[in-house]
Structure formats: structure tokens, C-alpha cells
Amino acid sequence: MASTSMRGMRLGAQTIENEIGVTYADKTKHEYICANGHSNDVVFAADAELPEFWQCRKCSELGALVVDGKHVALESKSDRPGRSHLEMLLERRTKEELEEILKERIAYIRARRAHGKAEI
């Protein structure tokens, strides 16, 4: 078989790595309770940042994280919508990187325009 061929894998949580010598991360179990009172135990790595909400497995409601018998930050959540596209972008790239990319893009568009090929 040619050495350049690609090996296919099913999509999903499979890996070709074997498990010998692997140390598993510590895990902790957390409870999420939905508006219908269903309790959902969810296991996270011990050092994972816990989401405040988790989809209930028994109904379509969102379960809220419960710590010491209390819902965590249910009220304060309402005035804080999810992260914007810009916030997510800024987590991946610095402003300097983004300005560099913008400059490159503008130069590219100007060059295309100069040749009468630009679409905008």
C-alpha cells in the first residue's frame, strides 16, 4: 500500500492512540437541576471550568448548576447574554494579529480592484 494514502476513521470520539501509559484526569461530579426538578449528574475534569447550565437529559429544559443545594447565579445570568462573535474572535487572536490580517485583506482587495476583478 502506498505510504501516502490516508487512513480513514469514523467521526466521533474515537482515537487511534492506545491507552497504555495514559493517566486520566481527575474527575468531579456536579449536579444540574432543571425547571421541572430533574436532577442530572454530569462528570467534568476536576480543573474544568463548569458551565452554569446543562441540557436536561429527561426533558428539554436547561438544568442549572447546583452547589451546596443552591442554584448558581441564576438571576445574574439574565443580563449577560452569550459571548458575541467578536469576543470569541478576540479569545483566539490578539488585536495586533487581527489588524495584520485586515491589512493583508485590504491589500489583496485593492490589488484585485486594480486589475478590475474585485467583486466589491
Ligand SMILES: [Zn+2]
Ligand atoms: Zn428536566
